[in-house]
Amino acid sequence: MENLGTVLRIVAAKQTLPGALLPILHEIQEELGHIPPESVSLIAKELNLSRAEVHGVITYYHHFRQTPPGRHVVRVCCAEACQAVGGEALAEHARARLEGSDLTLEPVYCLGLCAIGPALQIDETTLRARVTPEKFDALIDALEAGQ
Ligand code: FES
Secondary structure, X not given: OHHHHHHHHHHHHHOOOOOOHHHHHHHHHHHHOXXXXXXXXXXXXXXXXXXXXXXXXHHHOOOOOOOOOOOEEEEEEOOHHHHHHHHHHHHHHHHHHHOOOOEEEEEEOOOOOHHHOOXXXXXXXXXXXXXXXXXXXXXXXXXXXXX
């Protein structure tokens, strides 16, 4: 319910903006870490949209999460330049390595490190280039050890 109060405040502040849905969803995720599924009806009602429309936008953009993130969010670049230098194998390796862990894996489409891919980002702060599966494991070992 506390979440719904936050959602309502954000919707009220932004609902008159043109194309208000996206900025509202971004701010909800920034504040709550995800878009709570129970907020979809509320957002739809306030913006005069159908629940399906709101849900469609949330699921269309990879950026939006419907469940709270893990302890850390690991984003592997899935854009073309990284894919061409091993990004796909890295993403596959990451999926297997992080399955069942409390870290969240998300795709991202370009981190601006295209010439030195494959690239990844950990939380909002750490960027890494030329990431091999071995380097990936070392990074994750460090994260899991709380470093
Ligand atoms: S394509 Fe991966 S960083 Fe640009």
